[in-house]
């Protein structure tokens with residue numbers, strides 16, 4: 621293998637390793653999303669427990685009031701029957717029963733209004749409970765999905781990384797130390813890319829036209845041509 625070819629292969633391996641590192645970092649930030657989801661779920665579970673408690677209480681209250689209403693209505697029917705039967709002789713007594721009946725009707729109206737309010741509150745609480753339960757389920761599914769995807773991806777990347785690191789070692793052994801030093805220095809200075817591929821007759825990175833001297837150097841097994849403009853090593857097939 622020509623030196624420049626080994627160097628170019630090394631560049632490809634290093635660029636891919638950089639990309640893998642970035643992907644792994646993205647996975648780390650998806651762990652933040654997981655934590656956020658977990659926190660949301662914890663809060664939702666608490667809210668749901670409280671909602672259930674509220675719904676239970678409201679149902680019980682409503683049941684109590686229904687019972688009270690039944691009692692009231694029974695009592696009113698008794699009074700109405702009593703009045704209709706004509707068994708009360710005294711006008712004052714009739715008046716008294718009518719007054720009581722009037723009072724009961726008033727209380728019944730109030731109770732019915734209270735029950736209506738209670739039913740609205742109950743409906744609202746049940747709706748909220750259902751909403752939160754749906755949200756909790758969605759979060760649970762999303763979290764499982766993320767966890768599975770992340771685990772698969774992480775494993776795949778780790779495998780590729782291990783293989784690349786081995787390849788990297790082999791390539792570095794093919795290159796003289798001073799070339800490696802130049803390569804590393806250039807890479808650090810030029811955004812991770814020390815070797816550019818020739819495209820047509822241009823440097824693939826800075827697009828400057830290459831010279832005939834570079835073409836000659838490319839044919840030399842030990843030649844290491846560099847771009848006159850950006851300073852990168854230049855690789856091309858010969």
Ligand SMILES: [Zn+2]
Nearest residue numbers: 823826847850
């Ligand atoms: Zn260049």
